[in-house]
Amino acid sequence: MPVGTRATVKTLSPAQLAEAGSQIILCNTYHLYLRPGAELIRRLGGIHRFMNWERPVLTDSGGFQVMSLQGLRKITAEGVHFQSHIDGSYHFFTPEKVMAIQNDIGADIIMSFDECPPYPSSREYLAESLRTTLDWASRGKIAHRCPEKQALFGIVQGGIHEDLREESARVLMEMEFPGYAIGGLAVGESKEELLRITSFLDGILPEKKPRYLMGVGTPQDLLDNVANGIDMFDCVMPTRNARKGTIFTSQGKMVIKSVRYIEDESPLDPECDCYTCRNFSRAYIRHLFSVDEILAMSLASLHSLHFYHELMKNLRQAIAEDRFAEFHQRMLDKLSAQEDGQ
């Protein structure tokens, strides 16, 4: 899922997003709550109509953003008091409030309000925090106004401790959510620890419901975690990196501002058939970046999203044809070989 923080995936129109192959996007509850406000979005017909995006939308719970407001927030059993990063105004998020906001925004998939502890946190802190998060999940589920229209996912927490993760998953599974997210990873722990947790949860979470690993990641991360049973991801990486001139391609990452591309007439990715690669040379895109033109960011974003979507499409097909392990290995070889090469 591309990230469309404030009801727009940065630099791209909905038509360009569809051209890139996006099927579902993520919007941030915290940001939309502050501007333009969830009630305004509701009065304007909901997020799809507001931003003219007919395909599915997922909103996060705002938990991650609110927890990131170091010094501007205070967590209690009831909820989180915080100050807006924009104007310092005071706000209070409870599980019920967050559910009302997400009901107003109107995404197809919405998330339970959770505490996302920083890394590293002590085991004691994580255990305490988990109890709060599970209580909030229950309260949110009760407060959810339209479960028939919006699928509410529970979020598994517990840091890098398998027993806490198991406790979290089992309690949420008893509550019966239509899907389960794994939160609190990709926050600073090693890649091995992350994969150990997703592998561990692969044996616990129900097979027939979607599993969503939040905030991940690189193409390799996607491959490795799909191997661990993950179905859904979101990450700013393809678009944020693209805006800074780092492009994901079938031959690894490319720093397009490099002088080596100054006269290069080939497309960003010779294997790609996106609008950018069909129509523009590396030399042109490098020029646009070197003179800080906005078109550089949108052409690069469109390509990098298309690359991610193609990766996932090919991966789904490999699974359907029962050749995922071979596909996984071949893609890893290809991506890593070129990262060295460049």
Added chain:
Amino acid sequence: MPVGTRATVKTLSPAQLAEAGSQIILCNTYHLYLRPGAELIRRLGGIHRFMNWERPVLTDSGGFQVMSLQGLRKITAEGVHFQSHIDGSYHFFTPEKVMAIQNDIGADIIMSFDECPPYPSSREYLAESLRTTLDWASRGKIAHRCPEKQALFGIVQGGIHEDLREESARVLMEMEFPGYAIGGLAVGESKEELLRITSFLDGILPEKKPRYLMGVGTPQDLLDNVANGIDMFDCVMPTRNARKGTIFTSQGKMVIKSVRYIEDESPLDPECDCYTCRNFSRAYIRHLFSVDEILAMSLASLHSLHFYHELMKNLRQAIAEDRFAEFHQRMLDKLSAQEDGQ
């Protein structure tokens, strides 16, 4: 002609430009000469291929930009010494050099190198400058490598003095250019003075060759100067204003950031059928501007260009149907009434 300074009309892809209805765009010789360099563009197949724009392109001569480098340039009879605004490096533009650069860039229409005197300038300065500009026009015409492929226009100068304008036009007409531009206007003189000069030149310039008024203007300026026989215009106004949130519409100018539009579900311009107006509300575009999202600038630019192109299209049709005067008056009433109203 939308302005695509560095081989891109800011924030828009060529596909979006075509969607807006652009038939020809202007690129700036001075900027392209500095970055990425004219020879590089030539080696990459010329400006059309470089930026993936198949329709016509016009390049200016760089004269206006170079003259604007106050303190960084020195004018002689031979040419203009100047320092780059980017890195202070030293450069020398002569009529021959500017022609070679424009030949390398490869636009369909190219311009003579001219001195564009500031406003106000003394009559003596203007007369002296005019002699230099006419000499440069002659030298550029001789140096032009491929007149069969690129149409070189002469530029009429002479400030607000009719006798100087007439001298300029007559000397250029003797040289027989395929088209004539009017430069040195819209630099600070009153609107009445500008219209007096274009009206005066209407009686002198040949009817059957295109007349191009450089750097103009508002919708009203276009209407008034077409009435004076002008055929072509370029201006950053539709795109630059759009990027700052001032939108041209059939009901006058709109400052979309205004709080009055916070919950307005209508399109920017109810009479418009561009991509932006077909798909997005004022409320959404206002939101995008208020949170500084780039999509705001591209949606607004696309609309404002479409508005300009539609105005010119309707105006051409009115001329063809011999009802230009009526069209002119009706449009002026409409645009000015609403500017008061808002």
